Amino acid sequence: MSLVTGVVVFWLAAWMTNVWLSQRGNSRAVQFFVPALFGVSILVLWEGVVRGFDINAVLLPSPSAIGLQFSRELDTLWIDFVQTFVKGALSGYAIGCGAAFLTAVAVDRSPFLQRGLLPVGNFVAALPIIGMAPILVMWFGFDWQSKSAVVVVMVFFPMLVNTVQGLQASDHMQRDLMHTYGASYPQALLKLRLPAAMPFIFNGLKICTTLALIGAIVAEFFGSPIKGMGFRISTEVGRLALDMVWAEIAVAALAGSAFYGSVAMIERSVTFWHPSQRG
């Protein structure tokens, strides 16, 4: 019991520190430190509650047990990571986003098609596309090709809608200026409309990072070779080896955050001029 009290006291102390810090400054260090301290305090709270109340490891393993399992099973985790993330999610992400981008540029010259595609694309983007997974697994087999196909289908429409909207983002003045310069269609596209579309395109790319990982993992629930994160999660849940499941989740979380973070970093260097990226 004293353990639980101690942990709760620690958590409250961390929270008070955060309140105090957040009222002080708004420097870079504070902006980094406050959420970090909050995260650490949550982990400590978790560990303390699991130990203090003696919660069964089948229900909720403690962070330390998960960390231990993580370091013990590094090889398996790496194999799963390569199978699901590199082969399944990344390839599908590249193909899907690439195809959507090219489609958007292709229909760019026809306002008629755009008016038709935008509402339909918006509608399809809201549908539970993930349900296509069993069908695609049936078509493309159990290996990574089917996971990649699921990802392609999932990311295509959000990306398409964002790119089409982005290509319409430049205003009339700017387009008139291009016209005055006597710019041809490809020139105007490359010099004005594509750069102006970049914030929208990156918005789509960022949304798709999460979708890609979800698609690749969920598709493995419908059948996969004996490796992969989704496969491991569903089999280890069956054996009630929850620490392994949590280790896989940690890998997924790290991969997802790193993926999102790297796209956000590229965005920052490409769209440095956009108001949301300035100071």
Add this chain to the structure above:
Amino acid sequence: MRSLLPILTVVLAIFVIWYGMAVKLNAPWAYDKAKRAEVSLSFSEMVADTWSQEKPRLPAPHQVTAEIWKSTGAMVLRGKAFSKRSLIFHGWVTLSATALGFVLGTLLGILLAVGIVHNRAMDMSVMPWVIASQTIPILAIAPMVIVVLNAVGVSGLLPKAVISMYLSFFPVVVGMVKGLRSPDHMQLDQMRTWHANRWQTFWALRFPSSMPYLFTSLKIAMAASLIGAIVGELPTGAQGGLGARMLTGSYYGQTIQIWSALISAAVLAAILVGIIGIIQGATLKRMGMVR
């Protein structure tokens, strides 16, 4: 109305591609069957066959429509609307989990947003984690949440609703934080001049001006909630629900069944989002926010 014709064209194109793909994907099986029966197929016979197979690789739209009618309308006519073979039953199972998760997620989202807007420490420490929580492929946890909650003795609706809630709270938090912060300085100063306290400012100014943002996020949250409910039904061998229907379909190679469950899910999503859209229109009109 100007965009009606383009939309119809695109939809028509989708159907044409669908039928074409059905011919292409199902043709090998049709030829195979003909070869074993030692008859030769003319092109039109082959096309007719690909559109009427029992377990096609890709069922044609009219086959899916027929299956949906068989398991909804026809069953209602026979008075068996809620039998286990009826899509209405499965749709209802999914819908109840979706609705519960959506309500819980919306409440959680609004509470978090109110806290974030009014408390600087909470803004700085919670907001980054809310965003980080969405870069985690949370659906991966779905099977575990269900198994764990089952072990504690919670089963049925609630575990699925928890997954829906997790997926739907995020858009609400982000939208509401934006919305509650949307009143500009002028308006906030006005409230101060009237000596309004925080509570009054919240009810009279912040909350009403967040409405357009709220409804936009609610639409996204509803779609996410439905996805959560369907995926929540996948890994555990659930007895009912559109997700369970897809899974059994994929076990037994019943492609038409999978597609009919998929299309019903799509229709359900469209109806739910449409309802929110109608409420949005009525509310914003009442509040004088529609131009």
